[in-house]
Amino acid sequence: MERRTLIRQTYKQFDKLILLVLIGLVGLFIVYPIVSIVAFSFRSGGEFSLTHYQSIFSPANRKLIWHSLWTASSAAFFSTVVAVMISLSAVLSGPRWQKGLEKAVMISMISPPFVSSLAFIILFGRRGLITYGLLGLSLNPYGPQSIVLLQALGGIAFASLLLFANLEQIDLFQVLASRDLGAKGQHTLKDIIFPALRPGILSAFFVLFTMNIADFSTPIIVGGSFKTLATEAYLIAVSTPNLGQAAAISVLMVPSALIAFYFYRRNMRLGQTIGAKRSIKDIDLGLRLPGWLRLIIFLPAISYFIITLLKYGVILVSAFANTSSGRIKWTLDYARTLPPNNLAAIGRSVGYSLIAALAATIIGLLISWYTHRRRLPLMEGVEFLTSLPYIIPGTFFGLGYVAAFSSQPLMLRGTAIILITNYCFRQLSVPIKAANTTFSMLDRSIDRAAKDLGASELQTFWTVLLSPLRTAFINSFITVFTSSMMAVGAIAFIVSPGRTVASMELFRSVGQGRYGLASFQAVLLIVIIFVFNLILLLFKDRKGGRDVSRTKRSK
Amino acid sequence: MFLELNDLSKMYDEHNGVRSFDLSVEEGEFVTMLGPSGCGKTTVLNMLGGFLRPDGGEIILDGRDITRTIPEERPVATVFQNYALFSNLNVIDNVAYGLRYYHQLKKSAARKAARKYLELVGLSDYAQTMIYHLSGGQQQRVALARSLAIEPKLLLLDEPFSNLDAALRNQVRQDLKALQKKTNITMLFVTHDQEEALFLSDRIVVMRRGEISQVGTPKEIYYQPQTEDVAQFVGSMNQTLSIRPEDLTLKAGGEAVIERISFYGAYTDYLVRQDDDLILIKSFGKQPDWQPGQAVTIEKE
Numbered sequence: 001m002e003r004r005t006l007i008r009q010t011y012k013q014f015d016k017l018i019l020l021v022l023i024g025l026v027g028l029f030i031v032y033p034i035v036s037i038v039a040f041s042f043r044s045g046g047e048f049s050l051t052h053y054q055s056i057f058s059p060a061n062r063k064l065i066w067h068s069l070w071t072a073s074s075a076a077f078f079s080t081v082v083a084v085m086i087s088l089s090a091v092l093s094g095p096r097w098q099k100g101l102e103k104a105v106m107i108s109m110i111s112p113p114f115v116s117s118l119a120f121i122i123l124f125g126r127r128g129l130i131t132y133g134l135l136g137l138s139l140n141p142y143g144p145q146s147i148v149l150l151q152a153l154g155g156i157a158f159a160s161l162l163l164f165a166n167l168e169q170i171d172l173f174q175v176l177a178s179r180d181l182g183a184k185g186q187h188t189l190k191d192i193i194f195p196a197l198r199p200g201i202l203s204a205f206f207v208l209f210t211m212n213i214a215d216f217s218t219p220i221i222v223g224g225s226f227k228t229l230a231t232e233a234y235l236i237a238v239s240t241p242n243l244g245q246a247a248a249i250s251v252l253m254v255p256s257a258l259i260a261f262y263f264y265r266r267n268m269r270l271g272q273t274i275g276a277k278r279s280i281k282d283i284d285l286g287l288r289l290p291g292w293l294r295l296i297i298f299l300p301a302i303s304y305f306i307i308t309l310l311k312y313g314v315i316l317v318s319a320f321a322n323t324s325s326g327r328i329k330w331t332l333d334y335a336r337t338l339p340p341n342n343l344a345a346i347g348r349s350v351g352y353s354l355i356a357a358l359a360a361t362i363i364g365l366l367i368s369w370y371t372h373r374r375r376l377p378l379m380e381g382v383e384f385l386t387s388l389p390y391i392i393p394g395t396f397f398g399l400g401y402v403a404a405f406s407s408q409p410l411m412l413r414g415t416a417i418i419l420i421t422n423y424c425f426r427q428l429s430v431p432i433k434a435a436n437t438t439f440s441m442l443d444r445s446i447d448r449a450a451k452d453l454g455a456s457e458l459q460t461f462w463t464v465l466l467s468p469l470r471t472a473f474i475n476s477f478i479t480v481f482t483s484s485m486m487a488v489g490a491i492a493f494i495v496s497p498g499r500t501v502a503s504m505e506l507f508r509s510v511g512q513g514r515y516g517l518a519s520f521q522a523v524l525l526i527v528i529i530f531v532f533n534l535i536l537l538l539f540k541d542r543k544g545g546r547d548v549s550r551t552k553r554s555k
Numbered sequence: 556m557f558l559e560l561n562d563l564s565k566m567y568d569e570h571n572g573v574r575s576f577d578l579s580v581e582e583g584e585f586v587t588m589l590g591p592s593g594c595g596k597t598t599v600l601n602m603l604g605g606f607l608r609p610d611g612g613e614i615i616l617d618g619r620d621i622t623r624t625i626p627e628e629r630p631v632a633t634v635f636q637n638y639a640l641f642s643n644l645n646v647i648d649n650v651a652y653g654l655r656y657y658h659q660l661k662k663s664a665a666r667k668a669a670r671k672y673l674e675l676v677g678l679s680d681y682a683q684t685m686i687y688h689l690s691g692g693q694q695q696r697v698a699l700a701r702s703l704a705i706e707p708k709l710l711l712l713d714e715p716f717s718n719l720d721a722a723l724r725n726q727v728r729q730d731l732k733a734l735q736k737k738t739n740i741t742m743l744f745v746t747h748d749q750e751e752a753l754f755l756s757d758r759i760v761v762m763r764r765g766e767i768s769q770v771g772t773p774k775e776i777y778y779q780p781q782t783e784d785v786a787q788f789v790g791s792m793n794q795t796l797s798i799r800p801e802d803l804t805l806k807a808g809g810e811a812v813i814e815r816i817s818f819y820g821a822y823t824d825y826l827v828r829q830d831d832d833l834i835l836i837k838s839f840g841k842q843p844d845w846q847p848g849q850a851v852t853i854e855k856e
């Protein structure tokens with residue numbers, strides 16, 4: 001056979017092989033765990049049974065369901081409202097502020113969710129710096145109102161980032177047209193900006209609602225005797241070897257996840273409207289608003305950033321001070337007495353998260369490529385499956401891994417692989433979404449041109465598509481890495497005691513009430529995440545691959 | 556004068572932008588700005604619409620200085636290149652939009668008033684249709700109706716036909732011209748299509764690199780270009796002979812040689828070499844069967 005044909009054949013086979021591997025991975029690490037956990041919830045004593053579900057709907061448990069529903073929805077509501085205000089602030093302030101705001105939101109994402117709870121207890125707990133130290137009160141801050149407050153705070157950054165993406169889709173000319181036709185600032189907000197945000201708002205609300213429902217860390221730390229579905233599932237799962245009950249509880253969280261999923265997917269698909277567009281991003285729209293409306297918009301946004309700063313400040317102080325008397329006494333005790341296995345845990349966290357981020361990004365870009373660029377028929381479904389783990393409750397996905405990988409031939413429990421794959425496949429939707437956006441902005445004729453010139457599919461991907469994907473690659477890598485470093489929900493059940501990771505160690509310290517040590521661990525974790533983010537951002541700012549949007553403009 | 560632009564300028568950097576732009580337009584006039592890509596047409600339009608603040612100069616419309624007036628208060632409307640129709644509203648609400656805000660009508664009154672403008676562009680049957688169900692040409696007409704509805708003193712159109720195919724463009728051009736006659740609204744139109752400019756305009760402003768090269772009626776621009784650039788851009792001009800290609804014909808035999816023949820159907824272009832000069836000849840209708848390399852003589856018609 002001629003050498004050229006041979007090479008071409010090889011590439012074709014290789015192409016098929018990669019596709020098969022991708023589908024296999026999605027099947028094994030997404031579909032199989034989900035199916036396993038659902039199966040577990042319907043089994044008792046080796047037989048099909050509904051006992052687990054029947055026991056859930058006992059009167060005591062009905063109260064739990066009610067608790068979960070109202071705390072999760074109020075928190076999601078507050079987060080979404082503030083996030084809307086933050087994104088409107090971004091629209092109203094010029095490009096420079098807009099960028100700053102976006103960075104601030106990103107930075108406020110860098111902390112495990114329960115670090116807010118930690119700061120809250122240090123300030124307002126029974127021996128809180130403010131309540132006890134300053135005001136001499138001894139209040140009981142534990143209860144549902146604190147859960148709502150902290151979950152609300154925790155969701156704001158996520159919702160804002162989601163809405164920022166919607167803002168980017170707004171066509172500048174629509175804004176100009178509305179002003180041109182006499183609409184005042186508030187009318188333009190109502191008629192153009194808000195409708196563009198609406199699908200994002202729905203998506204943000206339901207995703208946050210699902211996250212809150214599944215969140216056991218906040219209620220355990222600040223809920224006091226107030227119990228929710230998630231805390232119950234967590235306590236059952238860690239205290240008994242019987243998975244069925246916990247599985248059934250977490251299956252109960254799935255309906256809300258499915259609603260969230262629907263809105264999330266719909267929001268992902270939006271944005272393909274008529275005509276050429278020019279994004280309002282980085283442009284000063286010069287909208288004028290009445291003072292009261294500006295206040296309504298800017299006040300929550302500014303408050304959020306002040307609270308975030310305060311949070312980091314409190315953690316930092318408490319990492320180097322003893323506050324248990326309600327006063328600040330500086331000390332280096334926590335640093336000095338840090339258990340040695342903590343450093344090992346941090347090392348594992350970093351290592352696992354880096355591997356997971358790399359794997360997720362590569363797998364994600366490839367799946368996006370096969371789905372949206374090559375338009376292979378089956379892939380639509382595969383891509384659909386990949387966004388499931390991102391939305392379904394972490395508890396559910398984590399228990400799924402326990403159910404799926406605890407017995408031969410797939411005995412992965414106790415290994416690093418189970419953690420890495422869990423991190424990786426949980427976040428797989430992130431790189432896929434990023435790559436989809438990049439691909440949608442890239443003219444399809446580029447691939448055709450490359451193929452006309454004799455490049456195989458794989459060579460086309462490698463030579464002409466990889467470079468425009470660079471920004472998507474780095475952004476996704478950062479996001480997956482950061483989320484993995486902070487993950488608790490999904491991995492709480494699969495981490496083995498001998499080989500824990502930093503986020504779990506931190507969670508344990510908070511749970512044990514060792515707030516000083518927890519603060520020090522949190523500071524370490526945040527600093528490490530921050531440093532890695534900075535290093536990765538350096539790669540991004542180097543030139544190359546950033547001009548996708550520009551090539552589009554100059555037709 | 557109805558509209559006056561005095562010494563208007565806006566520079567993005569040393570080379571790009573618009574500098575010392577002077578123009579006077581009469582009420583009811585149709586003026587086209589014509590020029591190559593990047594010459595600053597959109598920049599001028601954006602300053603008129605209020606979307607861009609000039610570095611210097613002033614804009615007087617109907618005796619009022621509107622240089623610093625915000626867009627929402629200017630009696631100026633724009634038809635954007637991508638139409639910028641509100642995709643979450645239906646046709647009638649798009650057209651009623653300016654009536655509600657610029658003229659402060661109630662929703663129902665605005666809708667009622669908007670009907671008249673839908674009729675004007677021949678889309679009465681589509682009042683309740685959502686924007687994305689319309690064809691490109693229909694969208695274009697909705698955009699036009701929406702702008703006309705606020706009864707602007709000045710209508711700005713930035714390459715409004717560039718997203719339409721050739722046949723449709725022709726039709727829409729005719730319609731626009733008729734509409735302008737009917738409404739007598741002063742229009743400032745931007746294009747880089749010279750035929751479009753020549754057909755539509757009362758006067759043409761030819762621009763180059765942010766400055767005005769020439770202002771005149773279509774005939775003046777076409778037959779008496781004052782600079783080489785204008786001559787080049789508005790139809791092509793044979794430099795050496797200073798004569799338009801369509802004013803020349805070919806005769807068999809002679810010193811000149813046909814280099815290239817381009818057949819366009821309605822006309823044919825011949826590129827002929829004479830004494831080391833290349834000369835373009837445009838002949839309309841059916842032509843003799845000339846061949847490249849054939850010796851010919853160039854004659855004035």
Ligand SMILES: Nc1ncnc2c1ncn2[C@@H]1O[C@H](COP(=O)(O)OP(=O)(O)OP(=O)(O)O)[C@@H](O)[C@H]1O
Nearest residue numbers: 567568571572591592593594595596597598599747
């Ligand atoms: N916001 C901006 N910042 C910097 N330069 C700009 C900006 N807008 C336009 N320019 C530059 O100023 C020059 C004039 O732009 P303008 O959009 O007015 O040209 P135009 O005549 O409308 O071109 P086209 O026919 O391509 O639409 C161009 O060189 C353009 O690149």
Ligand SMILES: [Mg+2]
Nearest residue numbers: 596597598713
């Ligand atoms: Mg332009």
